[in-house]
Amino acid sequence: xxxxxxxNRTRTLTATAVAALLALTAACSSKAKDGGDDDxxxxxxxxxxxxxxxxxxxxxxxxxxxxxxxxxxxxVTQAQQLYVKQVNADGGICGYQxxxxxxxxxxxxxxxxxxYTELAPKVLGFTQFIGSPFVAAVKQRIDGQDKGxxxxxxxxxxxxxxxxxxxxxxxxxxxxxxAIDFLMKEKGLQKGxxxxxxYFEGDYGENALQGSKYMADKxxxxxxxxxxxxxxxxxxxxxxxxxxxxxKGIVIxxxxxxxASLVGVAAAAKLNVPVIGNNSAFxxxxxxxxxxxxxxxxxxxxxxxxxxxxxTAEAKKLVxxxxxxxxxxxxxxxxxxxxxxxxxxxxxxxxxxESKDLTREGVDKALLTLSSFDNGFGVDQDFSDPKAxxxxxxxxxxxxxxxxxxxxxxxQPGEAEQAASYTPSAS
Amino acid sequence: xxxxxxxxxxxxxSRTAPAGSAKTLLTRRRTYVITACALLLLALPFYLDRFWLxxxxxxxxxxxxxxxxxxxxxxxxxxxxxHAFFLAVGAYGYCVFAGERGQEINGLGLPxxxxxxxxxxxxxxxxxxxxxxxxxxxxxxxxxxxxxxxFIGQHVLFNAENLTGGANGRDVPAMSLFGLTFDESxxxxxxxxxxxxxxxxxxxxxxTLGCGLxxxxxxxxxxxxxxxxxxxxxxxxxxxxxxxxRYRGAVFVLSxxxxxxxxxxxxxxxxxxxxxxxxxxxxxxxxxxxxxxxLGSVAGAVVGAAFVSLLPQLLTRYSDALPLVSxxxxxxxxxxxxxxxxxxxxxxxxxLFLPGGLVQLAARRARKHPQEDx
Numbered sequence: 001x002x003x004x005x006x007x008n009r010t011r012t013l014t015a016t017a018v019a020a021l022l023a024l025t026a027a028c029s030s031k032a033k034d035g036g037d038d039d040x041x042x043x044x045x046x047x048x049x050x051x052x053x054x055x056x057x058x059x060x061x062x063x064x065x066x067x068x069x070x071x072x073x074x075x076v077t078q079a080q081q082l083y084v085k086q087v088n089a090d091g092g093i094c095g096y097q098x099x100x101x102x103x104x105x106x107x108x109x110x111x112x113x114x115x116y117t118e119l120a121p122k123v124l125g126f127t128q129f130i131g132s133p134f135v136a137a138v139k140q141r142i143d144g145q146d147k148g149x150x151x152x153x154x155x156x157x158x159x160x161x162x163x164x165x166x167x168x169x170x171x172x173x174x175x176x177x178x179a180i181d182f183l184m185k186e187k188g189l190q191k192g193x194x195x196x197x198x199y200f201e202g203d204y205g206e207n208a209l210q211g212s213k214y215m216a217d218k219x220x221x222x223x224x225x226x227x228x229x230x231x232x233x234x235x236x237x238x239x240x241x242x243x244x245x246x247x248k249g250i251v252i253x254x255x256x257x258x259x260a261s262l263v264g265v266a267a268a269a270k271l272n273v274p275v276i277g278n279n280s281a282f283x284x285x286x287x288x289x290x291x292x293x294x295x296x297x298x299x300x301x302x303x304x305x306x307x308x309x310x311x312t313a314e315a316k317k318l319v320x321x322x323x324x325x326x327x328x329x330x331x332x333x334x335x336x337x338x339x340x341x342x343x344x345x346x347x348x349x350x351x352x353x354e355s356k357d358l359t360r361e362g363v364d365k366a367l368l369t370l371s372s373f374d375n376g377f378g379v380d381q382d383f384s385d386p387k388a389x390x391x392x393x394x395x396x397x398x399x400x401x402x403x404x405x406x407x408x409x410x411x412q413p414g415e416a417e418q419a420a421s422y423t424p425s426a427s
Numbered sequence: 428x429x430x431x432x433x434x435x436x437x438x439x440x441s442r443t444a445p446a447g448s449a450k451t452l453l454t455r456r457r458t459y460v461i462t463a464c465a466l467l468l469l470a471l472p473f474y475l476d477r478f479w480l481x482x483x484x485x486x487x488x489x490x491x492x493x494x495x496x497x498x499x500x501x502x503x504x505x506x507x508x509x510h511a512f513f514l515a516v517g518a519y520g521y522c523v524f525a526g527e528r529g530q531e532i533n534g535l536g537l538p539x540x541x542x543x544x545x546x547x548x549x550x551x552x553x554x555x556x557x558x559x560x561x562x563x564x565x566x567x568x569x570x571x572x573x574x575x576x577x578f579i580g581q582h583v584l585f586n587a588e589n590l591t592g593g594a595n596g597r598d599v600p601a602m603s604l605f606g607l608t609f610d611e612s613x614x615x616x617x618x619x620x621x622x623x624x625x626x627x628x629x630x631x632x633x634x635t636l637g638c639g640l641x642x643x644x645x646x647x648x649x650x651x652x653x654x655x656x657x658x659x660x661x662x663x664x665x666x667x668x669x670x671x672x673r674y675r676g677a678v679f680v681l682s683x684x685x686x687x688x689x690x691x692x693x694x695x696x697x698x699x700x701x702x703x704x705x706x707x708x709x710x711x712x713x714x715x716x717x718x719x720x721x722l723g724s725v726a727g728a729v730v731g732a733a734f735v736s737l738l739p740q741l742l743t744r745y746s747d748a749l750p751l752v753s754x755x756x757x758x759x760x761x762x763x764x765x766x767x768x769x770x771x772x773x774x775x776x777x778x779l780f781l782p783g784g785l786v787q788l789a790a791r792r793a794r795k796h797p798q799e800d801x
Binding site: 065066103104105106107108109110111113114115117118121132133134136137138139140141144145158201202203206 | 476477478481482485585586593594595596598611697698699701703704736739740743744746764767
């Protein structure tokens with residue numbers, strides 16, 4: 001018995017300790033529910049909730065500044081920081097100062113999900129979330145419990161349908177329909193012709209392919225598919241295959257490098273057909289490469305809004321301010337995308353302020369009332385239907401070394417008739 | 428997470444200690460440290476934010492996978508670059524078995540616990556199919572052969588859309604065990620709301636403990652000695668009567684099953700599986716875990732897993748507060764970059780100064796105080 005006694009004592013001790021801990025837990029854990037509601041009423045009669053403390057509205061940014069979308073992430077984030085700085089300098093929104101908390105996930109799913117988990121309880125919403133697979137990963141939580149507004153920097157139709165995840169501008173499928181419409185109306189692509197489509201494996205490329213297939217069906221074209229991986233940089237094999245198939249036009253839904261290679265190789269191989277890309281398939285840096293002249297001659301880009309070098313007062317002001325704030329960085333369409341997303345969020349906040357409800361629910365509702373929003377980049381955004389993208393329009397741009405941001409407009413914002421009848425299938 | 432190692436040590440200790448030494452057990456500081464750590468781990472969900480619990484869960488899943496890899500690479504000397512593939516088999520296997528049949532995605536709709544068991548078995552079978560190769564090749568050659576698995580795996584994950592959901596992945600059905608569902612529905616324990624992370628935390632602890640103990644048993648018994656013999660001298664092991672090829676094949680299967688279980692746990696934490704995750708980088712991370720933690724031991728795998736999976740998350744979280752960091756856009760080092768540099772530096776430092784891994788630290792301490800660990 002003497003040998004067993006100490007063991008018993010250990011057990012008693014352990015049991016006591018556990019009981020004590022549990023008691024403590026209930027008493028002093030900050031996680032314990034205090035029964036009260038989170039919603040507060042501030043002095044001005046504005047209802048506030050999660051994400052607002054004192055006189056600050058916290059907004060989250062989940063970006064990629066060290067991974068595959070580093071250039072895009074940097075431009076978007078800097079543009080949003082610029083927006084916040086200007087809004088705060090003008091006295092903020094509703095008397096509240098905005099504050100961005102930036103988390104760089106480097107396109108790593110684990111870090112992206114961790115970043116969302118960290119920021120979600122603290123912020124009112126997200127002005128940026130790069131990487132549609134990661135948005136999809138936390139979508140259950142956004143829709144189920146968090147219900148904060150999330151503006152992803154991705155244009156895949158997969159993301160449509162949620163009242164909280166709102167895509168700004170036309171999705172890739174609609175953009176592709178508009179791009180092919182441009183090739184048919186202005187570049188001599190005709191019914192019965194073959195159309196090459198080089199696309200990335202993954203939701204960006206595959207969503208674009210849905211668009212080109214739909215358009216081919218409506219307009220009597222045949223699509224010649226060439227699926228590539230983001231790591232494929234040399235498009236020689238694709239050009240050879242497309243030339244053999246006898247295509248009369250090419251759509252590319254890939255990255256800037258692939259577009260440059262495709263256009264350059266096609267010119268060298270005497271495949272003189274027009275090439276058009278989605279908005280992610282161009283970067284101004286390309287114009288300085290050997291492919292530059294070929295790009296200026298035979299490459300177009302479909303974009304959800306006017307380029308950064310647009311001839312509007314707002315665009316010019318943004319260019320001037322951005323240059324002043326970040327003199328070393330290049331101006332690209334990421335700046336426009338980031339600025340637009342931030343101003344959509346800002347506009348929703350202003351509307352929510354008018355109806356005296358700055359809770360997450362209030363902001364979600366306020367965004368639904370934004371049915372015609374234009375911040376100077378040529379396209380009216382309509383956020384009243386969560387199932388549809390905020391616009392069906394695309395602008396066709398052409399690379400031009402002399403233009404600001406390396407792009408000039410060749411066709412004003414417009415919507416192909418086929419795009420109007422097209423309903424994106426969110427799967 | 429070294430606490431987890433300590434927790435594992437507890438039952439083994441009490442089993443091996445003769446009845447008369449119960450008193451010495453009580454006088455040892457180690458017993459108290461272990462008890463305290465165990466209590467701490469059990470109490471954490473009552474206090475920590477979801478972020479921390481989630482980070483801990485990632486570390487636990489990584490620990491299970493790393494234990495498996497350490498059996499293969501650390502104890503038997505067989506290099507595998509295909510660990511991420513088996514993680515993917517486990518994660519997607521679970522989704523397929525437990526998922527409901529949808530419009531575009533197939534699923535069998537089995538009970539989640541059965542799906543988890545089947546997913547681990549399928550990972551084992553996948554390892555078994557590879558064992559004719561795994562049994563014959565040694566060391567670095569096996570590494571090259573397993574590299575192929577990653578590429579095949581990635582291709583299948585992206586293209587078998589009715590099983591994997593393609594690039595956007597598929598939702599992971601919540602685990603459900605003895606009537607308790609590990610989803611977001613809140614249950615209140617001692618006035619603290621328990622969501623999925625809190626509930627999964629305990630599941631993760633149990634799984635990690637079980638896996639650790641099992642691996643410890645394997646390593647300390649005859650199979651472990653045979654594995655070490657194969658690692659140190661294959662021919663001598665064969666002369667001693669160890670069936671080398673069979674052992675190599677069997678360890679490969681066991682290690683794939685560990686990876687499969689880690690995959691299931693990861694999927695449950697992520698709530699959605701995405702193919703990008705299961706790439707070559709993940710395999711390399713697992714190799715880094717066991718090298719950093721210490722080759723050939725359970726404790727090494729767990730410590731390494733905690734180090735490798737927690738450090739980047741912590742550095743990202745506190746990236747704003749890191750030294751020498753400037754705000755994005757002002758030139759200089761951005762927070763995200765800084766955290767990567769620091770992570771790299773930490774890895775290099777460990778490998779340079781602690782070639783036996785982080786567990787070497789504990790071993791050094793034990794040598795200094797022999798009375799404690801005698």
